[in-house]
Amino acid sequence: MEKIKDTNMKRAEIILSWIILTVNFTALAGGIAYLFKPMQYMLWNAYGYVILLALFGNIIFACTGTKYRYLDYGYLLLNMIGMLLIPVLNTLASSDVQNKTSQSLFSFFLFFAIFLYGAVSAGFQIMHQIRNFGLICETKNQLQSGRVKNVMRWIVVSFLLIWLLIGFYISYIMLGRTEGNLIEMLFSEYAVFWGLLVLGAAAFILRLRWRNKKCVFNISVLAAGLLVFAICMLPLASVPFMIRNADNDFIEAFGGKYEAKGFMKKPFSLQDYFFSIRTKDYTIKENVLFYAGTGKDKGLRLHFDAFMPAGNGSSLPGQNSVLIRIHGGAWVVGDKGIQNYSSINKHFANQGYVVFDIQYGLYDRKDFISSIVPETKKGDFDIDDMVRHIGIFTKYLAVHADEYGANLDSVFISGASAGGQLATAAALGILSGKYTDILDERLNVKGLIPYYPGYGLSHKIGISGDPDLVDPTALVDKNSPPCLIFHGTHDGVVPPEIAVRFQQAYMDKSSSPCALLWMTLSGHGSDFYTPGYYNQVFSYYMERFMYQFR
Numbered sequence: 390m391e392k393i394k395d396t397n398m399k400r401a402e403i404i405l406s407w408i409i410l411t412v413n414f415t416a417l418a419g420g421i422a423y424l425f426k427p428m429q430y431m432l433w434n435a436y437g438y439v440i441l442l443a444l445f446g447n448i449i450f451a452c453t454g455t456k457y458r459y460l461d462y463g464y465l466l467l468n469m470i471g472m473l474l475i476p477v478l479n480t481l482a483s484s485d486v487q488n489k490t491s492q493s494l495f496s497f498f499l500f501f502a503i504f505l506y507g508a509v510s511a512g513f514q515i516m517h518q519i520r521n522f523g524l525i526c527e528t529k530n531q532l533q534s535g536r537v538k539n540v541m542r543w544i545v546v547s548f549l550l551i552w553l554l555i556g557f558y559i560s561y562i563m564l565g566r567t568e569g570n571l572i573e574m575l576f577s578e579y580a581v582f583w584g585l586l587v588l589g590a591a592a593f594i595l596r597l598r599w600r601n602k603k604c605v606f607n608i609s610v611l612a613a614g615l616l617v618f619a620i621c622m623l624p625l626a627s628v629p630f631m632i633r634n635a636d637n638d639f640i641e642a643f644g645g646k647y648e649a650k651g652f653m654k655k656p657f658s659l660q661d662y663f664f665s666i667r668t669k670d671y672t673i674k675e676n677v678l679f680y681a682g683t684g685k686d687k688g689l690r691l692h693f694d695a696f697m698p699a700g701n702g703s704s705l706p707g708q709n710s711v712l713i714r715i716h717g718g719a720w721v722v723g724d725k726g727i728q729n730y731s732s733i734n735k736h737f738a739n740q741g742y743v744v745f746d747i748q749y750g751l752y753d754r755k756d757f758i759s760s761i762v763p764e765t766k767k768g769d770f771d772i773d774d775m776v777r778h779i780g781i782f783t784k785y786l787a788v789h790a791d792e793y794g795a796n797l798d799s800v801f802i803s804g805a806s807a808g809g810q811l812a813t814a815a816a817l818g819i820l821s822g823k824y825t826d827i828l829d830e831r832l833n834v835k836g837l838i839p840y841y842p843g844y845g846l847s848h849k850i851g852i853s854g855d856p857d858l859v860d861p862t863a864l865v866d867k868n869s870p871p872c873l874i875f876h877g878t879h880d881g882v883v884p885p886e887i888a889v890r891f892q893q894a895y896m897d898k899s900s901s902p903c904a905l906l907w908m909t910l911s912g913h914g915s916d917f918y919t920p921g922y923y924n925q926v927f928s929y930y931m932e933r934f935m936y937q938f939r
Contacts, residue, residue, distance in 0.1 A: 406515045409450045413508035416443040417501055423660060424497055427667045437659025440500070444468070444585050447507035452592035456517045460510050465593040467506055469552075471499045472586035476579050476918060479665040483732035483919040486675060486694060491668040491732045491919075500663065546597055549590040553610065556587035556617040563879070563910060564620065573881050573912035577624055578921035581662065584621025588614045625659075627909040628922050632656045635906045639930050642904035643871070646930075647937045649706040651740050656929040657922050665920040670699040671738040674793075675726075679747075679785040680778065682768075686750065690765040691778060693747040694725055695793050696738035702794060705741025706932070710799035710835070710939040711786070712737050712744045715779065715815075717806030717914075719843075720752050720852050721759050724766070729808075732919040733928065740932060743795040745786065749778040749811065752852050772814070772847055772854025779815045780827035787831040799939045801836040803931075805916065806883065809842030810861065813891075817864035823857070836938045837872045838931060841883045841913055844891060865894040872903040873934045875927045877911030906930060 419436045448468060451461040475496045482493035559576050576583060591614025595607055635656070639646065658666075674695045682689030702709040716729035723729070725746040734744040753759050753767040770778075790797050804812030816837040818824035845860035847853070857863045872895060876888040888905055895903035908915055908923045916924040 403515065403519070405450070406511045409446050410508050410511035410515065412439060412443045412446055413504045413511065416440050417504040417508065419660075420497065420500055420504065420664070423664060427661075427664075434655065434658055434660070437661075437663065440660060440663050441581070443504055443507060445588075447503070447510075448585070448589050448592045450507070450511065452595050457510065457513055458596070460513065461596050462593070464503075464506050464510055465589050465596065467503060468589040469586055469593070471503050472582045472589065475499055475663070476582045479920055480918055481727075483665050484727040484730055486673060486726050486731050486734075489668065489670055489735075491735055492665045497664065546594050549594050550610075552587055552590040553594075553613050553617070556583065556590075556621075557613065559583060560617050560620040563623075563912075573879070574914035575917060577877075577879070577910055577912045578915050578918040578923055580621040580624045584618040587621070588618040590614070591617075624910045624922060628657050628926070631907070631909045631922075632926060635926060635930060638904050638906055639933070642902040643934065643937060646933050648933075649936055651706060652932055652936075653925070653929045656926045658925065661920050661925065662922060663920075666732065666736070666925070668732065668735040669739045671735055672697040672699055673738075680781045682750075685774070686768065686778075688765060689750050689768060689778075691748045691750065691782070692725070693745050693782065694731075694734070696731075696734040696744040696746070697793060698738055698741050698743075702741040702743065705739075706936050706939075707737065707741030707743075708799070708939065709794050709796040710742050710801065710935070711790075711795045711797065711832070712742045712935070713782075713786075713800065713802045713812070713815075714744060714746050715749070715802070715804035715808035715812045716746075717804065717808040717840075717843075718751070719850060720772070720775065720807045720847055721754050721767075721850065722751065722762055723807070724748065730805075730916060730919050730924075733916075733924075736928060737932070737935075742801075742935070743793050745782070745793075745795075747779065747782050749775045751775075752850075754850070771852055772811075772858050775811055776814050776818065776824070776854075776858050777827045779811060780818075780824070780829065783815070783819075783829035783832050787829045797831060798833045800832045800834050801838060801935055801939075802834060803838035803840070804842070805840035806913065807843050807847075809839035810844050810847070810859075813837060813839050813842055813844070814858045814861040814864070817861050817866075817869055818858070820868045820870060821864045821866055822868075823864070834870050836870050836935060838875075838934070839872070840875045840916060840927075841877060841880055842874070842888070842891070843883050844887050846883065846887075862891050862894050865891070865898045867898065867900045869895065869899040869901055871901045871934070871938050873931060874903065874905045875908065875916070876905060877908045877913065877915050877923070879910055880913045882913035904930075904934075 416439050451464045478493040478496045482488050483491040591610050594610050676692045678692050680691040716723040725748050729746055734746050737744050750770040751767040752770050802812045802816040816834045819828045819834055847859055874888050876885055892903050892905045911923050
């Protein structure tokens with residue numbers, strides 16, 4: 390009976406090895422194909438889950454203890470390095486103004502190395518199993534021949550335990566409401582990578598202590614790794630529900646979803662989450678000076694980047710409509726370009742919009758944070774000054790629109806956080822008619838798109854201004870343009886109630902619709918990873934919103 394049980398176990402191990410081998414080769418082949426022909430069809434969406442299965446399966450396979458111990462160590466180390474580097478490389482590539490594809494080839498190569506390594510490891514294990522058809526174990530001599538000194542082993546284990554503890558803390562931040570911190574801003578959209586990294590660290594500990602696999606310590610490490618991984622998968626698991634709710638809110642506000650050539654086929658593609666969303670060619674003019682300050686603004690120099698369609702924008706969905714994007718940064722830091730998620734600029738330039746990514750004067754807090762801002766970008770500026778700087782750009786654009794092929798009869802203004810507050814103040818300031826002395830009314834604002842806007846919060850860091858500009862909710866009236874708002878359910882910096890109050894003002898005062906799209910488990914700044922589930926979903930609805938009202 391015992392012999393039959395052992396035989397069945399050996400067969401199961403062989404089958405598992407073949408599955409791991411097949412999944413890795415499928416992931417590798419699909420990645421090579423996707424590198425040359427990225428498409429958003431159902432086949433490619435299914436491929437995204439093959440990637441996830443390969444990454445998860447390889448960790449479990451390496452953890453369970455194959456014949457080749459150091460091969461397992463190598464894979465788990467490569468997995469941790471990859472899960473750290475790939476999202477960073479993707480973020481830099483997508484935000485790089487000059488990277489026309491918005492993708493990192495090194496990220497592809499890292500993924501290919503992971504899949505190839507997983508396949509080779511499974512292949513070696515299969516050969517050993519077939520050759521011996523015996524119970525896969527390590528003899529005492531084998532363990533002794535490759536033994537790492539206990540001191541060194543515990544140093545490595547201690548290092549890996551730190552990753553587990555960090556994982557617990559990040560999971561707590563993701564699940565709970567906080568007062569806002571860097572973890573909230575940067576990790577919810579990277580959660581899948583982080584979950585795989587922490588699970589890999591737990592597996593590494595178990596593999597180092599394989600002889601004690603049933604001890605309380607190892608069981609606790611395994612439980613901790615699986616728990617953090619499960620929590621990190623929650624944002625991804627919530628995507629279908631998030632899309633369903635966003636769909637309902639969008640249709641309820643605007644009556645339907647328009648489709649056009651070049652639009653995203655689906656709100657979210659998992660393979661794009663891993664490989665980044667590819668953009669096409671575009672034309673760019675960088676660092677165009679639109680204002681050299683005088684008087685109170687003396688020394689201030691403000692620039693913009695212009696992203697334009699590579700071909701004839703009038704034949705594309707945007708038809709040369711204008712999108713003005715205003716960066717965030719709590720009114721004291723931030724900049725255009727890579728700090729303002731440039732892949733959005735590229736994406737909409739590809740769709741025929743003329744996108745202007747602009748600067749404005751920042752408040753000089755005279756502390757460590759503001760010390761990183763160049764002297765030519767800051768001063769004793771309040772909200773009124775910042776809106777005035779944006780107004781100077783609107784006047785510049787009204788005069789120079791033909792140089793960029795910009796259609797001023799169709800203008801959208803968008804911004805994130807502090808930029809969302811300023812974008813709203815500028816858009817409503819033009820249409821309300823109250824601030825046409827500083828904002829150019831020759832721009833016909835067709836839509837407003839704020840991301841987690843910081844209405845009424847500037848006073849918390851000592852920045853004053855006209856109350857109606859500080860909290861432009863007061864400027865909402867019957868002439869206000871259609872509005873699409875992005876906000877995270879777990880935003881600890883800008884309370885979600887602020888967005889709810891703004892939408893209610895639209896419902897009470899404006900003749901135009903306003904939709905508020907909630908991003909589940911999303912913190913502040915959750916569009917930082919532009920291939921992430923939050924940014925993909927919102928971009929999907931943003932392009933349809935702009936097409937409908939352009």
